[in-house]
Amino acid sequence: MSTHIITEEEEERQRPVATIRRVMEQEEEELQEKVNKIAGLEVMTQLKELVLRSSLIARMENLSTLTGLTHLELYDNQITSLEELEHLPLLTTLDMSYNLIRSMAAIAHCPLLEVVYLANNKITTMAGLSGLKHLRVLDLGANRIRQIEGLEGLDSLQELWLGKNKIEALPPSVLAPIRQTLRRLDVQSNRLRSADGLSSEE
Numbered sequence: 001m002s003t004h005i006i007t008e009e010e011e012e013r014q015r016p017v018a019t020i021r022r023v024m025e026q027e028e029e030e031l032q033e034k035v036n037k038i039a040g041l042e043v044m045t046q047l048k049e050l051v052l053r054s055s056l057i058a059r060m061e062n063l064s065t066l067t068g069l070t071h072l073e074l075y076d077n078q079i080t081s082l083e084e085l086e087h088l089p090l091l092t093t094l095d096m097s098y099n100l101i102r103s104m105a106a107i108a109h110c111p112l113l114e115v116v117y118l119a120n121n122k123i124t125t126m127a128g129l130s131g132l133k134h135l136r137v138l139d140l141g142a143n144r145i146r147q148i149e150g151l152e153g154l155d156s157l158q159e160l161w162l163g164k165n166k167i168e169a170l171p172p173s174v175l176a177p178i179r180q181t182l183r184r185l186d187v188q189s190n191r192l193r194s195a196d197g198l199s200s201e202e
Contacts, residue, residue, distance in 0.1 A: 038062050052077070060084050074099070075117070082106035096121070097139070104128050104140075118143070119161065126150045140165070141186065148174045157181055163188040170195045 036056040041047065042065045049071040057074060060083040069088050076098040083106070085091070091110040094117070101121040107113060108128035115137045123143040129135070129150040138154075139161040146166045151157070157178045167190040175182065175198075187195075 041066065063087055085109040092134075094118075107132070114156075129154060137161075151175070152177045154178055155181065159184040161186045163190070165190050167191060168193055170198065172196050 034055045035052055036058070038052065038057060038059070038061055040062075041050070042062055045065050045068065047066050047069055050066065050069060051071075051073040053073055054076040057077040057079060060074065060079060060081075063069070063084040064087040067087055068090060070090050071093045072088065072091060073093075073095040075095045079096065079099040079101060081103065082096065082101060085106045086109040088110055090112060092112050093115045094107065094110065094113060095115075097117045097119040099121050101118065101123060103125070104118055104123050105127040107116060108131065111131055112134055113132050114134050116135065117137075117139045119139045119141040121143055123140060123145060126140065126145060126147075126149050129138075130153055133153060133155050135154050136156050137159040138157060139159075141161045142164040144166060145162065146168065148162065148167060148170065151160075151174065154177065158181055160178070160182060161184075163186045167187060170187065170192060171194075175185075185198075
């Protein structure tokens with residue numbers, strides 16, 4: 001029986017393949033370890049902050065007993081809709097960026113919200129903002145929004161991030177409700193044909 005001796009050249013050719021295989025195996029193990037469901041938190045009724053970033057969670061569920069929650073981060077998951085926010089009336093910070101959310105209307109259930117991050121989703125309409133008088137930061141960058149709306153009553157808004165959407169116009173009336181409080185406005189990489197709303201009022 002002949003013995004094949006691996007030459008240094010052959011070893012060099014095989015090394016990248018082996019490295020790629022190890023990386024793929026490692027990534028698969030990491031995926032298996034990621035959280036894919038919100039569960040087992042029902043008894044933690046005193047919980048104030050919940051952070052489950054960069055996981056494989058597909059639904060907002062089992063949050064109904066966490067009524068004292070003030071900070072919720074589910075950044076970078078696979079969530080398609082905002083659910084159970086009606087059980088979180090004390091929420092002040094919500095980070096749902098990098099998901100698959102199509103509607104933001106449910107944030108209306110959380111009147112104490114101060115900071116909302118919904119960037120990199122599939123949102124088409126600015127909804128649910130009415131009554132959020134404590135809101136200071138709103139990030140809706142990288143969505144599918146075509147029109148700026150619903151800013152009436154946002155008496156505390158200081159930062160509005162709307163870059164990388166499909167907005168075509170910025171009329172003066174749109175920003176009028178927040179002109180006195182707004183400190184930062186990002187509308188880069190849109191389809192703006194005019195920006196009259198940025199001019200000073202007479």
